Amino acid sequence: xxxxxxxxxxxxxxxxxxxxxxxxxxxxxxxxxxxxxxxxxxxxxxxxxxxxxxxxxxxxxxxxxxxxxxxxxxxxxxxxxxxxxxxxxxxxxxxxxxxxxxxxxxxxxxxxxxxxxxxxxxxxxxxxxxxxxxxxxxxxxxxxxxxxxxxxxxxxxxxxxxxxxxxxxxxxxxxxxxxxxxxxxxxxxxxxxxxxxxxxxxxxxxxxxxxxxxxxxxxxxxxxxxxxxxxxxxxxxxxxxxxxxxxxxxxxxxxxxxxxxxxxxxxx
Amino acid sequence: xxxxxxxxxxxxxxxxxxxxxxxxxxxxxxxxxxxxxxxxxxxxxxxxxxxxxxxxxxxxxxxxxxxxxxxxxxxxxxxxxxxxxxxxxxxxxxxxxxxxxxxxxxxxxxxxxxxxxxxxxxxxxxxxxxxxxxxxxxxxxxxxxxxxxxxxxxxxxxxxxxxxxxxxxxxxxxxxxxxxxxxxxxxxxxxxxxxxxxxxxxxxxxxxxxxxxxxxxxxxxxxxxxxxxxxxxxxxxxxxxxxxxxxxxxxxxxxxxxxxxxxxxxxxxxxxxxxxxxxxxxxxxxxxxxxxxxxxxxxxxxxxxxxx
Ligand SMILES: Nc1ncnc2c1ncn2[C@@H]1O[C@H](COP(=O)(O)OP(=O)(O)OP(=O)(O)O)[C@@H](O)[C@H]1O
Ligand SMILES: [Mg+2]
Numbered sequence: 001x002x003x004x005x006x007x008x009x010x011x012x013x014x015x016x017x018x019x020x021x022x023x024x025x026x027x028x029x030x031x032x033x034x035x036x037x038x039x040x041x042x043x044x045x046x047x048x049x050x051x052x053x054x055x056x057x058x059x060x061x062x063x064x065x066x067x068x069x070x071x072x073x074x075x076x077x078x079x080x081x082x083x084x085x086x087x088x089x090x091x092x093x094x095x096x097x098x099x100x101x102x103x104x105x106x107x108x109x110x111x112x113x114x115x116x117x118x119x120x121x122x123x124x125x126x127x128x129x130x131x132x133x134x135x136x137x138x139x140x141x142x143x144x145x146x147x148x149x150x151x152x153x154x155x156x157x158x159x160x161x162x163x164x165x166x167x168x169x170x171x172x173x174x175x176x177x178x179x180x181x182x183x184x185x186x187x188x189x190x191x192x193x194x195x196x197x198x199x200x201x202x203x204x205x206x207x208x209x210x211x212x213x214x215x216x217x218x219x220x221x222x223x224x225x226x227x228x229x230x231x232x233x234x235x236x237x238x239x240x241x242x243x244x245x246x247x248x249x250x251x252x253x254x255x256x257x258x259x260x261x262x263x264x265x266x267x268x
Numbered sequence: 269x270x271x272x273x274x275x276x277x278x279x280x281x282x283x284x285x286x287x288x289x290x291x292x293x294x295x296x297x298x299x300x301x302x303x304x305x306x307x308x309x310x311x312x313x314x315x316x317x318x319x320x321x322x323x324x325x326x327x328x329x330x331x332x333x334x335x336x337x338x339x340x341x342x343x344x345x346x347x348x349x350x351x352x353x354x355x356x357x358x359x360x361x362x363x364x365x366x367x368x369x370x371x372x373x374x375x376x377x378x379x380x381x382x383x384x385x386x387x388x389x390x391x392x393x394x395x396x397x398x399x400x401x402x403x404x405x406x407x408x409x410x411x412x413x414x415x416x417x418x419x420x421x422x423x424x425x426x427x428x429x430x431x432x433x434x435x436x437x438x439x440x441x442x443x444x445x446x447x448x449x450x451x452x453x454x455x456x457x458x459x460x461x462x463x464x465x466x467x468x469x470x471x472x473x474x475x476x477x478x479x480x481x482x483x484x485x486x487x488x489x490x491x492x493x494x495x496x497x498x499x500x501x502x503x504x505x506x507x508x509x510x511x512x513x514x515x516x517x518x519x520x521x522x523x524x525x526x527x528x529x530x531x532x533x534x535x536x537x538x539x540x541x542x543x544x545x546x547x548x549x550x551x552x553x554x555x556x557x558x559x560x561x562x563x564x565x566x567x568x569x570x571x572x573x574x575x576x
């Protein structure tokens with residue numbers, strides 16, 4: 001996804017093969033510690049089993065904003081799918097990048113070579129997008145097993161999850177460029193948890209009073225949820241373009257902020 | 269007239285209001301080993317980073333390998349080797365993987381990198397540590413690995429910012445040997461160091477920086493001739509002797525320096541001076557006669573006081 005978007009960017013922030021080099025570096029690291037990948041994957045799974053299936057028994061049928069009637073588990077699952085993509089992206093684009101930036105000084109070494117700041121920004125964003133995609137795929141397999149999606153739509157949903165992954169990877173990296181100490185990471189939780197709770201994952205936005213709804217719509221995760229819900233239900237309409245547009249826009253802004261601020265931090 | 273490989277003219281670097289590098293001029297010729305000396309905070313690393321095309325100059329002109337770092341930084345970096353002052357090895361990777369990824373950043377082919385790694389690890393004597401995590405290396409081994417890493421792309425110009433700090437004497441000599449070898453192969457070296465013996469041994473020419481400015485320039489021998497005398501006598505006196513000896517010494521010496529624990533006497537002929545002093549009744553507790561070194565020059569130019 002970012003590769004497609006990259007064509008629109010100004011030349012100095014366009015990715016080259018350099019982005020791939022950084023991904024290879026990360027692969028070498030994760031070859032050794034691949035188990036940690038699983039940790040962040042579990043949370044949405046627990047929610048699906050606990051809230052979706054468990055609470056779903058109690059709630060019964062729900063009706064979406066589009067007027068479709070479905071089981072509560074089927075309603076929650078795509079929201080959790082979006083959340084798992086967000087989780088994967090945020091986990092990978094915040095803590096590890098902060099470590100590489102300020103402690104491992106990885107990027108200082110990288111920049112003593114023909115690699116460019118944009119290679120770092122794009123490479124890391126692609127990489128955390130990959131982690132988002134891995135989480136999403138795992139989650140989709142689970143949804144398939146418990147009968148909450150069928151194959152065709154699941155494939156489409158992966159594309160949606162990649163987009164959500166791009167948005168939050170870019171936003172996460174951009175946020176890291178503002179962080180100075182480990183304490184700043186508490187702020188991430190402060191943002192992520194409300195996003196998770198108030199983005200239409202567990203109930204439609206229509207349960208809120210109408211004056212609150214525009215505020216809820218600021219959340220990129222809301223747009224991701226709506227997109228993936230439509231994908232997994234196979235119900236398409238023009239509003240999906242708007243949802244996708246918001247995700248793309250937030251991601252691009254994140255990428256632009258990242259390239260700019262990273263350049264200032266590293267090349268001073 | 270040799271074409272200069274690196275040229276700085278009126279080069280300055282400011283961090284906010286603070287001027288780290290203040291209007292310096294220098295020319296580095298192909299194949300030479302050029303030193304930047306200076307006390308802590310003199311602006312050596314700031315200059316190295318500008319030459320390495322990772323720090324834009326605030327003002328002045330800089331040309332590296334005939335190119336302008338602000339527009340052709342990527343091309344320059346592709347032909348440079350950099351050994352930074354600070355350890356920035358990738359702690360998440362092994363020795364081999366550090367060299368491999370670095371080679372990949374230069375867009376080298378994997379097979380080519382593998383051949384290079386074998387050579388380089390032998391070069392810095394770390395062959396047995398190939399698969400170790402870099403965390404597990406000692407400080408000196410890390411330093412050697414960083415040097416090896418800086419050479420992965422067979423650079424024609426290598427920037428070494430305090431390459432031997434933290435090395436034991438054996439390792440320092442190993443590094444010196446390697447640097448000589450590079451020089452013999454025609455590689456141009458830019459070196460900063462706090463070891464004056466190192467600068468004297470390695471550098472064909474050097475500049476001494478102080479508070480962002482260049483205060484002297486020349487070959488080690490020229491600098492010694494210009495800023496010091498041929499010989500130095502270091503004398504220690506019993507407390508009461510000192511006051512009596514001082515006026516006589518000042519008469520016969522080119523220059524003296526009265527330190528808390530000893531008196532430094534700079535002269536062009538130590539034997540004559542010590543004979544003359546003995547004749548005139550000056551009897552130090554101990555006398556050490558030696559040749560002037562770059563260290564004498566350095567201390568004269570930059571003072572014995574710590575700045576700040
Ligand atoms: N990124 C920066 N921001 C602000 N000040 C800086 C920065 N980098 C260096 N300085 C300041 O510039 C001055 C020169 O630093 P520099 O690292 O070039 O010195 P140096 O000659 O390499 O010293 P040392 O021998 O200690 O390595 C110092 O006062 C330092 O505090
Ligand atoms: Mg320094």
